[in-house]
Amino acid sequence: MSFFYGLTSLMGTAMRLITYPFLAIGQAMGQVRMMNPGPILSGTFRTMKSGLLAPLRMLGISGSPSFGKFGKIDFAGWRENLFARDGEKRGKRRVGQTAQFSQIHLIGRSGMRYVLHIGTGIGRSTADIALREGGQSTVLRFDRGDLPIGLDAVHVRPVSQHPIQHNGAALKPDAMVKPGDTLSVNGQEFAFEMYAWDRVPLITRVNASYATNTGPNRENNEDAIGIYQHAKSYLFALADGVGGGEAGDQISAYAVQYLLSAFHKNARYTLPWLDVLSKAFSHINAEVRSFSRRTPMPVGSTLTAVVIKDFQAYIAHVGDSRLLLWRDGALRQLTTDHVQRLPVELVTRVAFEMQEPHPLRDVLTRAIGKNDAMETEFHSLALRPNDILVMMTDGVYDALSQNEIMRVMREFSVTHLADALVNRSITAGAKDNVSAVAFEIMQDPFVEDTWTAQTSQRVYAGWQRGWPVKLRRQTDPVTSYPVNGGVAVLWLIATAGLIWLAMRMFGGAT
Numbered sequence: 001m002s003f004f005y006g007l008t009s010l011m012g013t014a015m016r017l018i019t020y021p022f023l024a025i026g027q028a029m030g031q032v033r034m035m036n037p038g039p040i041l042s043g044t045f046r047t048m049k050s051g052l053l054a055p056l057r058m059l060g061i062s063g064s065p066s067f068g069k070f071g072k073i074d075f076a077g078w079r080e081n082l083f084a085r086d087g088e089k090r091g092k093r094r095v096g097q098t099a100q101f102s103q104i105h106l107i108g109r110s111g112m113r114y115v116l117h118i119g120t121g122i123g124r125s126t127a128d129i130a131l132r133e134g135g136q137s138t139v140l141r142f143d144r145g146d147l148p149i150g151l152d153a154v155h156v157r158p159v160s161q162h163p164i165q166h167n168g169a170a171l172k173p174d175a176m177v178k179p180g181d182t183l184s185v186n187g188q189e190f191a192f193e194m195y196a197w198d199r200v201p202l203i204t205r206v207n208a209s210y211a212t213n214t215g216p217n218r219e220n221n222e223d224a225i226g227i228y229q230h231a232k233s234y235l236f237a238l239a240d241g242v243g244g245g246e247a248g249d250q251i252s253a254y255a256v257q258y259l260l261s262a263f264h265k266n267a268r269y270t271l272p273w274l275d276v277l278s279k280a281f282s283h284i285n286a287e288v289r290s291f292s293r294r295t296p297m298p299v300g301s302t303l304t305a306v307v308i309k310d311f312q313a314y315i316a317h318v319g320d321s322r323l324l325l326w327r328d329g330a331l332r333q334l335t336t337d338h339v340q341r342l343p344v345e346l347v348t349r350v351a352f353e354m355q356e357p358h359p360l361r362d363v364l365t366r367a368i369g370k371n372d373a374m375e376t377e378f379h380s381l382a383l384r385p386n387d388i389l390v391m392m393t394d395g396v397y398d399a400l401s402q403n404e405i406m407r408v409m410r411e412f413s414v415t416h417l418a419d420a421l422v423n424r425s426i427t428a429g430a431k432d433n434v435s436a437v438a439f440e441i442m443q444d445p446f447v448e449d450t451w452t453a454q455t456s457q458r459v460y461a462g463w464q465r466g467w468p469v470k471l472r473r474q475t476d477p478v479t480s481y482p483v484n485g486g487v488a489v490l491w492l493i494a495t496a497g498l499i500w501l502a503m504r505m506f507g508g509a510t
Contacts, residue, residue, distance in 0.1 A: 104116050104118070104127075143157075162186060166183060210225050221249065225460065227460075239302060239368075251369065288369035318374060322391070325388070388417075396421055
């Protein structure tokens with residue numbers, strides 16, 4: 001054994017002697033590469049170039065410094081980058097184009113609103129609209145042509161042969177209409193409104209905030225908020241659970257999580273979003289109805305969802321949570337409160353002895369889990385830059401009047417709006433849980449959002465694989481599947497065979 005050990009040691013020494021010159025040469029070449037002045041000079045030049053151009057970039061000047069090839073100075077961009085926080089600079093590459101863009105509104109006395117878009121940003125400077133009033137259909141053609149963007153006016157002419165009046169007189173050929181004018185078609189009068197921009201964002205970007213709180217008079221928070229940020233679209237959802245205790249918060253969380261899962265699977269596609277929301281609401285309602293049959297008390301939830309994509313809002317709603325629109329300093333409720341005020345049922349003796357009218361309570365007429373056939377309310381809204389949409393539960397608007405809500409809207413930006421609404425509601429002594437979600441359509445959007453939705457208590461962001469697709473009570477037994485006797489025998493034989501094969505393999509090795 002000592003002979004073989006000595007021979008092995010001798011061979012190892014010989015190999016080291018043979019390979020040592022090559023290792024020495026390799027190390028020397030490595031040192032030469034490290035001392036190569038080329039990369040050092042190149043890195044020094046890049047550092048000096050970056051340092052010299054930094055002040056110019058702050059002023060919005062871009063391009064190569066050679067031969068005076070500078071871009072134009074963008075003082076607005078310089079000011080934004082100078083005062084922006086580091087977190088806001090993350091997505092500061094703008095997504096937009098300079099273009100003439102107009103939105104035309106014709107509003108009837110009944111409140112019916114016709115909306116159409118024209119402009120180079122839309123891809124057309126002429127648009128037709130069919131007004132179905134007075135039992136007849138009249139087509140009007142609006143033409144912006146080469147009019148400057150600062151001029152809020154547009155050419156209009158009839159396409160179909162029906163009498164049309166402009167400000168009480170017969171419509172002249174290629175008449176110019178402007179905001180405040182009226183158009184009468186078949187005896188029906190429409191007010192004319194027009195909005196114009198000189199910059200059209202290519203994708204829709206929003207700034208958002210959200211907040212929820214148990215409130216001063218409740219023990220559990222049965223509200224739930226859901227937010228999904230996609231590259232080109234968003235989902236905002238708000239649910240207010242009904243049923244008390246753990247049932248209410250379980251139902252609202254399940255409804256929001258199911259919506260987020262459905263949005264996650266479909267966000268990458270171009271789909272009719274109202275149909276997607278309709279199917280999701282139906283599936284949620286069916287599962288909650290099945291769950292309620294296994295519970296001693298009725299359970300359910302309100303549910304309001306908004307999908308934002310391509311300057312369009314797709315809205316689905318049941319219950320008494322609200323969706324409001326803040327536009328041009330005016331606040332408008334977009335959804336309906338599905339409630340009915342009914343007397344509280346009292347014991348016969350108490351009711352007979354009462355001298356005052358019976359107390360009233362609000363009962364939901366539509367909600368998740370209330371009926372097998374649920375009628376969902378749907379809306380589609382054309383959005384404009386600077387529009388602000390606010391979702392809130394009844395705990396907020398019961399504590400704050402509309403004037404107080406409008407005062408908060410004027411005082412706070414969207415970044416702090418949800419917190420302000422929730423805090424004001426708590427100060428006012430809200431009787432229920434309070435939750436709010438606010439999101440603004442940005443006038444000058446960027447590639448990335450400067451805010452990030454994060455999952456927290458009663459707030460669900462994005463999508464998680466572990467979210468349930470079925471509702472289950474804690475007392476429900478876990479479903480077990482009985483094993484057939486023949487299958488069990490085959491399983492035992494297969495296991496014994498694997499053990500025997502493993503023993504033969506390891507036994508032969510030893």
